[in-house]
Amino acid sequence: MKPTPSQTIGPFYGYALPFPGGGDLATGGITVHGYVYDGAGEPVPDALLEFWQADPSGDLSGKPGTLRRDPVNGAVIGRHGLDFTGFGRVPTEADGRYGLRTLMPGNGYISVCVFARGLLHHLFTRVYFDRGAAFLDTLPPERRETLVARPEREGVYRFDIHLQGEKETVFLDFG
Amino acid sequence: MTPPLSQADIDREIAELHQAHDGEEANQPLRDFAPYRSSVLRHPKLPLLAVKDPEAAELSGPVFGVTDVTALDNDLTKQHPGEPLGERITVQGRVLDRDGRPVRGQLVEVWQANAAGRYPHQRDDHPAPLDPNFSGVGRCLTDDEGRYSFTTIKPGPYPWRNHVNAWRPAHIHFSVFGTAFTQRLVTQMYFPGDPLFPFDPVLQSVTDERARQRLVCAYDHELSVPEFSLGYRWDIVLDGPAATWMEEGR
Ligand SMILES: [Fe+3]
Numbered sequence: 001m002k003p004t005p006s007q008t009i010g011p012f013y014g015y016a017l018p019f020p021g022g023g024d025l026a027t028g029g030i031t032v033h034g035y036v037y038d039g040a041g042e043p044v045p046d047a048l049l050e051f052w053q054a055d056p057s058g059d060l061s062g063k064p065g066t067l068r069r070d071p072v073n074g075a076v077i078g079r080h081g082l083d084f085t086g087f088g089r090v091p092t093e094a095d096g097r098y099g100l101r102t103l104m105p106g107n108g109y110i111s112v113c114v115f116a117r118g119l120l121h122h123l124f125t126r127v128y129f130d131r132g133a134a135f136l137d138t139l140p141p142e143r144r145e146t147l148v149a150r151p152e153r154e155g156v157y158r159f160d161i162h163l164q165g166e167k168e169t170v171f172l173d174f175g
Numbered sequence: 176m177t178p179p180l181s182q183a184d185i186d187r188e189i190a191e192l193h194q195a196h197d198g199e200e201a202n203q204p205l206r207d208f209a210p211y212r213s214s215v216l217r218h219p220k221l222p223l224l225a226v227k228d229p230e231a232a233e234l235s236g237p238v239f240g241v242t243d244v245t246a247l248d249n250d251l252t253k254q255h256p257g258e259p260l261g262e263r264i265t266v267q268g269r270v271l272d273r274d275g276r277p278v279r280g281q282l283v284e285v286w287q288a289n290a291a292g293r294y295p296h297q298r299d300d301h302p303a304p305l306d307p308n309f310s311g312v313g314r315c316l317t318d319d320e321g322r323y324s325f326t327t328i329k330p331g332p333y334p335w336r337n338h339v340n341a342w343r344p345a346h347i348h349f350s351v352f353g354t355a356f357t358q359r360l361v362t363q364m365y366f367p368g369d370p371l372f373p374f375d376p377v378l379q380s381v382t383d384e385r386a387r388q389r390l391v392c393a394y395d396h397e398l399s400v401p402e403f404s405l406g407y408r409w410d411i412v413l414d415g416p417a418a419t420w421m422e423e424g425r
Contacts, residue, residue, distance in 0.1 A: 001275050003202050003414035004389050005381045007363040008211075010348065012294040016286030016312040017350060039216035052237055052356045060232055064240030067282075067314075074245045087237030111233050113359050118213030120204040120380045122361060123223075124233065139224070163217050173223035174233055174357040174415055 006122060009115040011046055014091060018048070019067055021078035023090035025051075029103035031156045032110070032127060032149060035096045038118075039164030043096020047116035049161075051088040051100055058106030062086040108133050109147075114161060114171075123171040127159045139170060146170050180338040182374060185210045189379045201383040202414060210376035212337050234418050236356040239282040239316060249315040251285075251327035259309035261290025261328030263404040266392065269321040270351055271410065272358065272417040277321025284350040285325055287311045292331030292345075301333050326404060332371055344371035344378065349411070357415035364409050365391045 009017075036044040054060045063083040070077045079085060090098045102110070110127040128136060128147050136144045146169045149157035162169050188210040196205075206218035226233075252259055270278040288294050288311060291303035295310060313325050332345045346363040353359065365378065372378055372387075381387045389412075398406020 001271060001273055001412045002386070002389065003273060004360065004362060004411045005203050005386050006360060006414075007204065007348075007377060007380075007390065008214075009350075009361050010363075011298055012288075012296045013286060013348065013350075015294075015296055015310070016348070017284060039220075042216075044217070050359070052232065052235075054232060060235040062235065062238040064238050065242050066237065067239065067243040069242065069245050069248075071245060074247060085237065105232075107230075107232060109232065111356055113356065115361055116217055118211070118215075118217035120206050120208060120211065120214055120218075120377070122359060123219065124357075135228070164219055168219055168221055170221075171219050171223045172233075173225050174231065175225060175227070 006120065008117060008120050009048060011117045013048060018089060018091045019076040019078055023088050023098065023100045024079070025086070025088050025100070025102040026084055027081075027101065029101065029155070031099065031101050032159050033097065033099040033156070034158050034160040036092050036098065036114070036116070036161045037096065037163065037165070041165060043092070044116055044163065045092055045094045045096055047092040047096075047114060049090050049092070049098050050113040050115070051090070051102070051110050052113070053086050053102065053105040053110040054107045055084045055086065056103050056106050060086070060107070104129065112161070114163070116163070119163070123163075124174065125161065125169050125171050129157065143170050182338060182340055185338050185341075185376055186374070189376060193379070193382050196382040199383065201381065202386050204380035205382060208376065208380040211380055214380070233356040234416060236352060236354060236358070236418065239280070239352070243282065244314050244316055249313050249323075249325050251309065251311060251313045251325065254310050255308040257308040259289065259306050259328050263326070264329050265324065265326050265398050265400060265404045265406045266347065266364070266409060267322065267324040267398055267406065268392075268409040268411060270317050270323060271321055271412050272353060273412060273414065274417070276417070277319070278317055278353050278413065279319055279321060281317050281352045281354070283315055283317060283323040285313045285327075285347050287327065287330040287347040288333055290328050290331050292333035303331070303333070329366070332369075337376060342371050342374065344369040344375050351411055351413065353413040353415070354418035355416060358413035358417060359415075360411065360413055363390065366407070367391055367394060
């Protein structure tokens with residue numbers, strides 16, 4: 001069957017899609033943070049990033065409960081902290097920055113789906129923690145670096161996303 | 176400063192881009208679609224990297240369950256003490272993969288403007304009234320046939336600043352998950368016969384008319400509820416490879 005086309009997320013998703021603790025998959029693990037930039041090098045303050053990943057053992061089956069609801073008033077109260085759901089959703093802030101607190105994925109990378117006002121069809125990329133990962137060998141060295149998180153200090157990694165321009169991030173097509 | 180663009184300028188650019196892609200089948204919008212001004216600096220210029228790895232994490236995806244929705248979430252007319260203003264509608268359809276198989280138990284999220292074309296968002300300064308009885312946010316999980324259903328009010332068209340006298344056709348924003356992260360979809364559903372279609376660079380970024388038609392719901396009298404609401408049907412087909420390994424038991 002022919003697929004339904006994508007359309008931009010637009011500017012007004014902010015009261016509908018983000019939820020409390022969207023970037024807090026787990027405590028006591030790693031932090032990944034960075035900025036989203038446009039082709040002029042300006043930060044993008046209205047992007048929404050989604051993250052999907054394996055748990056530390058490499059398990060990709062996920063768990064429900066990311067958007068857990070209060071049955072009394074229907075409010076989104078988020079994860080209860082007992083299960084690792086593998087899914088995160090974080091809007092960029094006014095300065096284009098995002099942050100994610102999670103566990104190191106057992107398969108070596110976190111999948112990222114990028115949405116933004118002005119972006120008509122979402123983009124996929126990956127955050128790698130080891131520049132020796134086999135997948136990265138298929139890329140020229142300067143492009144490879146765009147997929148590798150830079151360690152800043154113990155457990156804290158910087159990963160920026162460039163939608164366009166000299167430092168343009170490698171985006172993936174799964175066909 | 177360059178003078179602001181008129182609708183005629185935008186129409187000309189849209190026509191040129193449609194001409195350049197005439198006859199091509201296109202299932203997705205062009206990311207590089209200059210008539211939608213905000214796209215100019217927000218699309219990659221390098222080709223995407225094809226990934227053909229059967230072990231890719233993206234061939235699985237997030238799961239949701241009964242703790243993630245409440246029974247009231249799919250009725251946008253019942254979130255406040257009073258009734259929202261506007262034309263009450265029921266929107267129903269199925270979420271399918273490219274092989275026509277239902278996507279079961281997955282999350283569908285919607286958001287929309289009120290009947291006057293206004294979002295309850297700080298950055299929406301369109302001088303149309305907010306409705307204290309309408310937030311315009313809903314969620315549900317698809318059932319065993321892949322069906323979703325929302326009760327809401329028909330959103331109004333609204334102006335935006337892409338060019339002079341720019342107006343968005345009435346639409347409901349949809350966010351849909353498949354069994355695989357590769358199938359992720361965020362899109363907009365439009366209403367049949369909207370006179371604003373040809374003027375809208377967001378819709379026209381899908382250069383193939385047949386694909387644009389798939390963004391338009393159909394009036395369905397069978398879905399209309401007597402003395403209550405008008406019914407619209409809209410089926411969603413997710414692009415991208417599905418998670419074949421988890422087909423059984425879902
Ligand atoms: Fe909108």
